[in-house]
Amino acid sequence: MGGRERVRAIVDATLFQKVITAVILVNAVVLGCETSPALVAEYGQVLHAIDRAVLAIFVVELAARMYAYGTAFFRDPWNWFDTVIVVIALLPTSGAFSVLRALRILRALRLISVVPSMRRVVSALLRALPGMASIGALIVLVLYVSAVMATKLFSVASPEYFGDLGDSLFTLFQVMTGEAWSEVARSVMREQPLAWIFFVTYIVITTFTVLNLFIAVAVSAMDAQVSEETGQRAPDQAEVNVVVLAELRELRAEVRALRAAEPQPRWAERPR
Numbered sequence: 137m138g139g140r141e142r143v144r145a146i147v148d149a150t151l152f153q154k155v156i157t158a159v160i161l162v163n164a165v166v167l168g169c170e171t172s173p174a175l176v177a178e179y180g181q182v183l184h185a186i187d188r189a190v191l192a193i194f195v196v197e198l199a200a201r202m203y204a205y206g207t208a209f210f211r212d213p214w215n216w217f218d219t220v221i222v223v224i225a226l227l228p229t230s231g232a233f234s235v236l237r238a239l240r241i242l243r244a245l246r247l248i249s250v251v252p253s254m255r256r257v258v259s260a261l262l263r264a265l266p267g268m269a270s271i272g273a274l275i276v277l278v279l280y281v282s283a284v285m286a287t288k289l290f291s292v293a294s295p296e297y298f299g300d301l302g303d304s305l306f307t308l309f310q311v312m313t314g315e316a317w318s319e320v321a322r323s324v325m326r327e328q329p330l331a332w333i334f335f336v337t338y339i340v341i342t343t344f345t346v347l348n349l350f351i352a353v354a355v356s357a358m359d360a361q362v363s364e365e366t367g368q369r370a371p372d373q374a375e376v377n378v379v380v381l382a383e384l385r386e387l388r389a390e391v392r393a394l395r396a397a398e399p400q401p402r403w404a405e406r407p408r
Contacts, residue, residue: 140203140204140206143200143203143204144204144205146200146204147197147200147201147204148204153250156193156197156246156250157247157250157251159190159193159194160243160244160246160247160250161247162186162190163186163187163190163243163244164241164243164244166183166186166187166190167187167240167241167243167244169183170183170187187240190243191222191225191226194222194225194243194246195222195226198218198219198222201215214249214255215249217245217248217249218246218249221242221243221245221246222243224239224240224242225239225240225242225243256358257358260354260357260358260360261354261357263357263360264353264354264356264357267353267356267357268350268353268354271346271349271350271353274346275312275342275346275347278341278342278346279305279308279309279312279342280305282304282308282338282342283301283304283305283308284301284304285334286298286304286307286308286334287299287300287301287303287304289328289331289334290324290328290331291304292327293324293326293327293328293331294320294323294324294327296323297320297323297324298324307320308338311335311338311339312338312339312342312343312347313343314339314343317335317339320335321335
């Protein structure tokens with residue numbers, strides 16, 4: 137076994153992946169502790185040392201994977217994801233780049249590429265983006281039409297919520313999420329009692345119908361992703377029917393064979 141194969145066996149080992157996962161979790165905890173002034177004042181040097189050690193481990197791990205896979209390393213999008221995160225962590229965090237200190241927490245996102253179940257979920261979501269884009273465009277259209285209607289209908293009754301188009305868009309987005317929608321509706325209904333018709337219809341269309349389409353698209357993408365990874369495909373109804381009919385034929389053949397093998401009663405052997 138050559139050096140490249142030996143390194144590849146190490147980086148692909150389950151133990152190695154568990155160690156990297158533990159390092160990522162430790163790094164996330166340390167970065168969270170650095171947000172506390174009291175902890176920084178007491179253990180600042182220790183936290184900084186752990187942060188530097190974690191970054192060094194990430195660099196060594198990334199270099200080992202690049203060496204193990206060669207040019208094939210860059211064919212996997214997740215390897216690009218890890219590379220970008222590590223490069224961001226290596227940029228200076230002082231002077232004009234001080235804002236990049238906040239981006240160090242992005243290292244915790246490496247759990248997505250390390251944990252297979254997380255990677256599967258993200259891949260399914262990315263796969264569902266085209267369908268979600270169409271549903272998002274539908275929501276924007278419904279939201280805009282409803283905001284124009286609400287501004288025309290309720291701007292006088294409730295100017296704090298529907299005074300202009302911008303206020304109406306924000307208010308209806310809030311109503312769509314289910315946050316304090318009853319307060320908005322009741323404030324309008326004090327002036328226009330029939331306003332409940334608009335709000336109930338809007339919530340049924342957006343919250344109960346359109347938003348649930350996002351879940352349906354995501355679940356479908358997840359099923360397709362799992363089927364591709366396992367190399368299996370869910371059988372359709374026609375295939376199920378064929379299998380059932382084949383099993384019924386086999387059962388009938390076995391029943392006929394059993395009946396033929398049964399001994400005949402003596403009265404059946406007597407000539408009539």
